[in-house]
Amino acid sequence: MGVIRLGYVHLRVTDLEEARRHYEDILGLKVVHEEFGKLYLKAWDEWDHHHLVLEEGGTGLSKFGFKVTGPESLEKFEKSIAAFGCTVNRMSKGENYAVGEGLRTELPSGHVMELYYEIEYVGTEVGTLNPHPRPKELRGIGAPALDHMLLSAERPDILERFFTECMDFRVSERVVSELGENGELIGTWMFVTHKTHDIAFIQGKDKMFHHMGYKLMDWSAIRHAGEILGMNDVSVGFGPDIHGLSRGQTIYFFDPAGNRNEVFAGGYEAFRDWPTITWTADQLLRAVGHIGREMKENHFTVLT
């Protein structure tokens, strides 16, 4: 009982056709459904109908959803969220294309989060009978699946409480301004699967989106992604490098609307019985880039 994984992200883009080219040609996703002003996309190694809905108009996060195990999870989370003091509403099957009934809430950071347990089944591109290890044909980066999301919040500490108290997440890593009682929480990385993080929050404006991350196989896939990005003149924000925080191997880049994407490989397998790792703000550059330790100002300031 509980959250299964980050299921979908609804992202606003200024131009739907430009966005389509980016997510199809560069990231290698497939459009599985279209409706007026919206594109629904999935990655090759995902079973569910979609993980990304591009919505024309503006930039940034429209809303996102976690898939949960079933109606009993909805009931549990309905209570825990209400007890935390957030408004939570039922949503009906069909309010989201291909998605069943669920809950909708506004996080303390103003982000809209949905919980659902049913979504149309499409299947991966390699199938369930004597499958190949990957599809014969891949486009661009060929990202297999959505991995995680980083948002900003004025009070990351409240989001940390929300996700650990209401949603049964654990904190894998945290950045604090300093050790000790005066230390302020600058960022928190949380998991409910065994990823190093399923969702994370850094200090910044409420309601804003930092990036969503796609999981690649390894460091050679990160280079391959870099080749694709370079050949297509995609704007790169940071990387390739190794994160100190999470140990992930990474490149950040921007979609044509300016929303940040990440390709991510490696990172350890997190377990619920492990202690939280702490980073102090003076080591922030190392937490972000173990090798380069320098980044564009915009890594911390550009949010959508």
Added chain:
Amino acid sequence: MGVIRLGYVHLRVTDLEEARRHYEDILGLKVVHEEFGKLYLKAWDEWDHHHLVLEEGGTGLSKFGFKVTGPESLEKFEKSIAAFGCTVNRMSKGENYAVGEGLRTELPSGHVMELYYEIEYVGTEVGTLNPHPRPKELRGIGAPALDHMLLSAERPDILERFFTECMDFRVSERVVSELGENGELIGTWMFVTHKTHDIAFIQGKDKMFHHMGYKLMDWSAIRHAGEILGMNDVSVGFGPDIHGLSRGQTIYFFDPAGNRNEVFAGGYEAFRDWPTITWTADQLLRAVGHIGREMKENHFTVLT
């Protein structure tokens, strides 16, 4: 509530000093405790006291343990195992060095399995404050952590029932003799974390051990492991290759007593809402080695 991970393996070895050299110099584990006839070892990225106990005398699996969340998990599994018809006994704190109270049961395959929720905390070699992505010094292969185990059983189907019904595991992949009603279960790969498998059973003699797998970072770490194995004249059973089943990148090799080890990288992240993948026996070579599709007879016959 439930199983956290494969916690420890007690392995019999014919010569303790030879085994020490193998697991320390080749795999890069560290001896954390010694007592008469036994060595306790951990890997650098593990928090718990040990994951391997080498016991002098013979070969093969002596017993193994899954770490569970707490006493409430013990109670739950005590009932579910008894209900399945297996004998289950309480074990006391200290019966296993550094390990707390728990349960002990004999699987339908005759293997001895323990469940426990406490083990002495040692910590990883990189720590919890502004950690490096890996230790400065690594020995041999430098395996970060134990990953999974493959055992043999006369009736894999019963073991599959045991782990899914009593222990809340899911089946990621199966090999069947043929599709349809006459198909017999030849092997079953099961997970309780998000690994492609935490434990697996293939058809063979009861009580026997096929291999335990260590998780490496990626395909380049597999090559690095291969360099170490070759330079130290370690007997290699199979690989490097890509498993069709699990997509893991792999080398199998033998410790001086003849127990099989595996180094394993990649593999997908498994989720509980996914369908099981099926392999038919005619594709078995592809399931084991996507590239080479040929293996030494001994891959299926040598068990300890």
Added chain:
Amino acid sequence: MGVIRLGYVHLRVTDLEEARRHYEDILGLKVVHEEFGKLYLKAWDEWDHHHLVLEEGGTGLSKFGFKVTGPESLEKFEKSIAAFGCTVNRMSKGENYAVGEGLRTELPSGHVMELYYEIEYVGTEVGTLNPHPRPKELRGIGAPALDHMLLSAERPDILERFFTECMDFRVSERVVSELGENGELIGTWMFVTHKTHDIAFIQGKDKMFHHMGYKLMDWSAIRHAGEILGMNDVSVGFGPDIHGLSRGQTIYFFDPAGNRNEVFAGGYEAFRDWPTITWTADQLLRAVGHIGREMKENHFTVLT
């Protein structure tokens, strides 16, 4: 003045259309010219018109050519080859499609070798102005270029003398039956560029072909090649593994006619002032496969 590189290989194949599919879809070469019973192919990172001519009928090597610097090299080699006691003839421009005038000789092993200094210029797929690091689209393995060739000869020692005395090659590595005076030469690896080998001979029947090797970027490209081979059911002879001899990372596989191909990465940069490395026959398995040290009987016996 001298040999520039292994320029082209004419290979006999039993079925031209099957061979086209193999070399185009699997290796990723491009057909640049066709004529009755022949296909001419090049790889994406080669400047010259072709490096492979597939000739319908039979299997094995029809002939091969080294590109040399100019007419003065032809004159020099004409003399050195004649002095060695081999017959050498002039060949005219146009005897080979797109290739200029040259020499043709029969090696002491019976293989037909040509030397030429002109071949039509086509250019790589990335061009000469602000090029991308690779083409945007690659097919199959996407082999960038031909690398080397291994042939068999009853007397490798004579071939070693031929290439070092007449053609200015150096010996990078050798396999001998034993050290000392009674040692017989079992194989010789020779270079004229800075490759670990441009051509090599192992003991076996005269006139026979062991394999031609394509150079890939690295070990991750070897895995990528293995994925392609596996997904297309290409028969793999050996690998992935690391050669002890040459340190190359390798997979051997067969075209539909049974001619052996290799994908090869790594290997050191050879220099003419370096001593020759010697392998003794008792270490032959390690010379071929540093990790696996076992190979199918056919690796030594199947020649075309």
Added chain:
Amino acid sequence: MGVIRLGYVHLRVTDLEEARRHYEDILGLKVVHEEFGKLYLKAWDEWDHHHLVLEEGGTGLSKFGFKVTGPESLEKFEKSIAAFGCTVNRMSKGENYAVGEGLRTELPSGHVMELYYEIEYVGTEVGTLNPHPRPKELRGIGAPALDHMLLSAERPDILERFFTECMDFRVSERVVSELGENGELIGTWMFVTHKTHDIAFIQGKDKMFHHMGYKLMDWSAIRHAGEILGMNDVSVGFGPDIHGLSRGQTIYFFDPAGNRNEVFAGGYEAFRDWPTITWTADQLLRAVGHIGREMKENHFTVLT
């Protein structure tokens, strides 16, 4: 006859013991000889006595040497250099420790270059009989060998003429301010082996040193180097990234004196019959970093 390779670099460092730690612990070189104020170092895969001499006092390049084939090369280059209008002097055996007789000249850029054909033979760490593919123990990055050097010159065009006309180098790639007659040469990359470059010059102050590059096996070795650099707080200038120019995979970093080092992998094999690749200045960021396309100001301005 001609140049074999870049043989040695004499580099000035402000503190010899700090430099020793950097080149031994970080790059993994070995000190083979010490004398007052000087350390001589070699890498594990080099046969010659040393490739690096650290000289206490100041920063930047003291001088460098190319190994040539023999006395006949000295005679030839003595004439060609004099004909170019540069002063060239004989140097005696022993003027450089372990190095035989040679020539010394001052390049048009003011850099001191030596040519020699004898240097004490030490051998690689894997030897010449049934060698392992690498040493069992490597320190830090474990760089196998020196690869190339980049210097600055007020007139790169003159250096290009010098190396092509006097020394038989070829130009693999060039950067020009613009195409056409008004285009000024901003940088030139030249080879005499089959590397993408053995030496290169960019526009800047005369006599200055940009970096020397070490060749690593591949992109995974670049990451491994990055891990070492980060764990040891070495100042990184740029990377990891892929050069558009040369296709090399790279990280630039600084020794404690501020001299720039590079680790470099990949890059194509250059041949003398190939056309030169041209980059225009507007694509300079892409030439340096195909992925990131942005770099610290200091990449172009910091020279020693």
